[in-house]
Amino acid sequence: MKSFPKQNGTMDLPNQIARRVVxxxxxxxxxxxxxxxxxxxxxxxxxxxKAATECETDPTRLxxxxxxxxxxxxxDWALVRALNPWTKSTAGNVxxxxxxxxxxxxxxxxxVDLTKVNMAELALQKLPETIIFDDVERCxxxxxxxxxxxxxxxxxxxxxxxxxxxxxxxxxxxxxxxSREKLVGQIVTIxxxxxxxxxxxxxxxxxxxxxxxxxxxxxxxKTTFEEAKHQxxxxxxxxxxxxADLIDQIEPEMVAHTTSVQRLTQTFLTLHMAxxxxxIDKDGLRQRGETGRYLNSGKxxxxxxxxxxxxxxxxxxxxNYRGGALPTELGVNLLVDGYASAxxxxxALKTTGHFTAPKETPDWIRLWNxxxxxxxxxxxxxxxxxxxxxxxxxxxxxxxxxIYGALNFMGKYxxxxxxxxxxxxxxxxxxxxxxxxxxxxRVASFAAVHEQYGxxxxxxxxxxxxxxxxxxxxxxxxxxxxxxxMDQAFAGKLxxxxxxxxxxxxxxxxxxxxxxxxxxxxGVSYWETxxxxxxxxxxxxxxxxxxxQRDRATALRVLDAIxxxxxxxxxxxxxEHEWIENLKVKLVAxxxxxxxxxxxxxRLLIQRAETKxx
Numbered sequence: 001m002k003s004f005p006k007q008n009g010t011m012d013l014p015n016q017i018a019r020r021v022v023x024x025x026x027x028x029x030x031x032x033x034x035x036x037x038x039x040x041x042x043x044x045x046x047x048x049x050k051a052a053t054e055c056e057t058d059p060t061r062l063x064x065x066x067x068x069x070x071x072x073x074x075x076d077w078a079l080v081r082a083l084n085p086w087t088k089s090t091a092g093n094v095x096x097x098x099x100x101x102x103x104x105x106x107x108x109x110x111x112v113d114l115t116k117v118n119m120a121e122l123a124l125q126k127l128p129e130t131i132i133f134d135d136v137e138r139c140x141x142x143x144x145x146x147x148x149x150x151x152x153x154x155x156x157x158x159x160x161x162x163x164x165x166x167x168x169x170x171x172x173x174x175x176x177x178x179s180r181e182k183l184v185g186q187i188v189t190i191x192x193x194x195x196x197x198x199x200x201x202x203x204x205x206x207x208x209x210x211x212x213x214x215x216x217x218x219x220x221x222k223t224t225f226e227e228a229k230h231q232x233x234x235x236x237x238x239x240x241x242x243x244a245d246l247i248d249q250i251e252p253e254m255v256a257h258t259t260s261v262q263r264l265t266q267t268f269l270t271l272h273m274a275x276x277x278x279x280i281d282k283d284g285l286r287q288r289g290e291t292g293r294y295l296n297s298g299k300x301x302x303x304x305x306x307x308x309x310x311x312x313x314x315x316x317x318x319x320n321y322r323g324g325a326l327p328t329e330l331g332v333n334l335l336v337d338g339y340a341s342a343x344x345x346x347x348a349l350k351t352t353g354h355f356t357a358p359k360e361t362p363d364w365i366r367l368w369n370x371x372x373x374x375x376x377x378x379x380x381x382x383x384x385x386x387x388x389x390x391x392x393x394x395x396x397x398x399x400x401x402x403i404y405g406a407l408n409f410m411g412k413y414x415x416x417x418x419x420x421x422x423x424x425x426x427x428x429x430x431x432x433x434x435x436x437x438x439x440x441x442r443v444a445s446f447a448a449v450h451e452q453y454g455x456x457x458x459x460x461x462x463x464x465x466x467x468x469x470x471x472x473x474x475x476x477x478x479x480x481x482x483x484x485x486m487d488q489a490f491a492g493k494l495x496x497x498x499x500x501x502x503x504x505x506x507x508x509x510x511x512x513x514x515x516x517x518x519x520x521x522x523g524v525s526y527w528e529t530x531x532x533x534x535x536x537x538x539x540x541x542x543x544x545x546x547x548x549q550r551d552r553a554t555a556l557r558v559l560d561a562i563x564x565x566x567x568x569x570x571x572x573x574x575x576e577h578e579w580i581e582n583l584k585v586k587l588v589a590x591x592x593x594x595x596x597x598x599x600x601x602x603r604l605l606i607q608r609a610e611t612k613x614x
Contacts, residue, residue, distance in 0.1 A: 035161070048193075072145070132164065137176070144175070274309055365465075365467065427478060
């Protein structure tokens with residue numbers, strides 16, 4: 001764990017008494033008992049004792065980790081490694097290194113053959129007067145055997161021995177508690193220093209709106225940690241780092257909704273610590289969006305894990321079925337999958353309604369209701385719209401068409417209105433938007449009838465946000481022009497979209513499949529959009545090959561979805577056909593580079609996928 005800064009001249013304000021106990025123990029000569037630092041995991045025990053003893057800089061004090069030590073020989077080598085940092089290799093290499101360093105060594109006038117000497121015994125003769133044993137509860141030795149090994153330093157050699165453990169997590173807890181009294185003369189407990197831990201974490205977090213927001217609202221982190229009651233600072237610090245990354249990806253205007261982001265932060269920190277601390281699992285995260293039926297059907301009489309979290313964290317949106325700040329599926333993506341794109345995050349948060357303020361009625365709607373407006377106010381609306389068009393600020397195709405329709409509607413009652421001149425002005429406007437690259441591209445969907453242009457044009461009516469009009473021929477021409485230019489923008493972005501699709505193939509194959517398959521919702525779909533040939537074929541083959549090694553069933557589904565695009569004989573997708581054939585060749589070549597058997601397995605997988613697709 002990162003070293004925490006000193007505060008007001010002391011290392012750790014909540015643990016000053018514990019520090020004085022350690023300092024007093026360090027001043028004892030041959031105390032004949034061990035000092036135990038006993039506290040939960042993650043609360044900063046190791047940091048506390050390293051700072052209190054200064055063992056990393058003081059050669060008279062040795063820090064030793066007993067993690068994963070399972071024999072007396074391994075116990076001795078743990079001490080040797082602590083004494084000599086270069087001995088972190090295997091014991092055999094250590095002996096070889098020692099022999100190399102000591103070649104020509106003579107003792108009492110005679111040469112010494114180090115291959116016949118127990119190196120551990122030689123090294124252990126240099127042990128300092130203070131030894132600190134960490135991770136006692138994670139040592140694989142039986143309790144009695146471990147105490148016997150440590151006791152030789154306490155009673156027989158009179159050394160100062162400090163033990164660091166979490167007694168509650170010891171696998172032999174009853175024996176550990178009973179037998180430690182024979183060796184341990186004093187037990188000290190410490191409290192997690194939240195302030196110091198939080199102060200230290202900022203150095204690990206890049207500067208950005210996430211770090212700035214969290215630094216300005218540290219009380220939320222402290223409150224959430226106190227409510228969690230687990231005392232594990234590691235869980236808190238990991239959650240803070242991920243919370244900063246989450247907030248970094250939120251659109252700045254949404255972060256301006258301070259109260260909502262505070263609620264989101266508290267909810268995220270709570271669920272993050274609970275999930276990574278094993279309090280809830282993936283199913284529990286998904287249950288957040290369900291109704292309250294499961295709350296009293298938990299794993300024990302005290303209620304479900306989610307119910308307990310809700311009781312401990314009343315100000316966090318643990319239950320989400322009424323619409324909390326952290327959507328259920330986004331929570332699963334962030335905590336279980338460990339990733340969500342900025343687009344996913346912002347879209348999901350916007351759907352909650354917590355991050356959007358009520359807006360004033362847009363000018364284009366007020367223009368439609370021109371007969372209800374005061375004359376001076378209407379003139380101001382028209383002036384603002386004209387200024388926005390002059391500055392190319394209106395880029396939403398739906399709004400452009402609505403402004404055009406509203407002006408034509410009002411123009412029917414004006415003597416100075418020219419429909420032809422107005423149409424020409426809007427034709428030039430959308431062409432200028434396209435040339436500047438600020439006219440949006442359409443969104444890919446599974447069929448032409450569902451192509452997403454941001455407005456609807458069915459039954460002869462152009463509609464957007466609940467307002468619609470039946471266009472005259474020039475209005476229809478404007479609509480067709482907008483669609484054509486949005487199609488061109490879409491085609492221009494296909495290489496970029498293909499790169500994103502390749503990323504999903506590499507990291508999230510299920511999302512890759514969703515994007516290639518037919519769907520009836522509003523989601524993006526490349527069902528009828530030729531895009532695969534824009535992808536790096538070799539990189540795609542590499543991704544599918546790796547997927548076939550870890551999840552053959554999913555690899556088969558991916559190949560099925562790809563091959564079907566050729567076998568269904570869609571003219572729209574003909575540009576992909578050569579790429580698909582090239583993919584097969586590269587897949588076999590990739591497998592053949594490993595072995596002939598791998599190549600045979602890949603050929604069989606390709607054959608099965610083609611059969612399934614056909």
